[in-house]
Amino acid sequence: MKPEDFTVEAAVNGNLSLADLRMDPATLAHQAVVAEEGGNPQLAENFLRAAELALIDDEDVMQLYEALRPHRSTAAELEALRTSLETRGAARCAELVRQAAAVYARRGLLR
Template structure:
C-alpha cells in the first residue's frame, strides 16, 4: 500500500494516480495494451485487482465521506487472500438460518487467524448478533 494520503481529488486512480496502480504481477496500467495481450504478455492474473488497489479505493471512499463503501473495500481487500471456495462457503454460512452462533464464531475466528481478515470477521460477528436478535440463527443440534 502507498504511504501517500489519498483524497477524493485522487479519484479515479486510473486517471489521477495511475503511478500507484499495479497488477498482481507488477505490471503498470501502461503495460496493459492490446499488443501485449496479442503477444501473450498479459495473463488473466494481470487483470485481477490487488488488495492494495482495493485498500486505496477504500481510502478514497473514506475521504469522500462514504464510510460504508470504505468498509466494503476494506473487506474486499482482505478477501483477496481467501480462496474462492472458502468465500462461497462463507456466503452460504451467512444466509439466515444456515448457521448457529457457534458456527459463525468459528468462521469469524478462522477469518482472523488464517487470513488476517479482521474486518470480515467483525462483519460475521455483527451478523451473528443481528441474527440472534431476529431469531435467524440455525438451531443447535
C-alpha cells in the same frame, strides 16, 4: 500479464483466468482511501473488507457467503468462521461475521 493482454478476445479464447482478473488488495485499499476522502466511510469499509477477501481462496469466500445467509449456520458455526477469518488476518470480515451472528441470534435467523 500486461494490461494490453486483457482483451475481450483473450477472455473469449480462454486465455484469462479468474486469478488474472482478481483485484489487488492494495488497489482496493486505495479505493477505500478515496471513498473515505469523498465522505463515504461505509463504502471505504466495504473496500477494506474486499481487500481482505481478495487474499482468501474463492471457494472459501463462497462458503462465507453461504454461511451468512439466514438459517444456514448455527451460532457456533459463525463463531468458528469468525475465528478462522481473524486467524487469516481478515479482522474486518471477522467483525462483520460477529455482528451478523448477534443480529441473527436476536432475530431468530440462526439454524
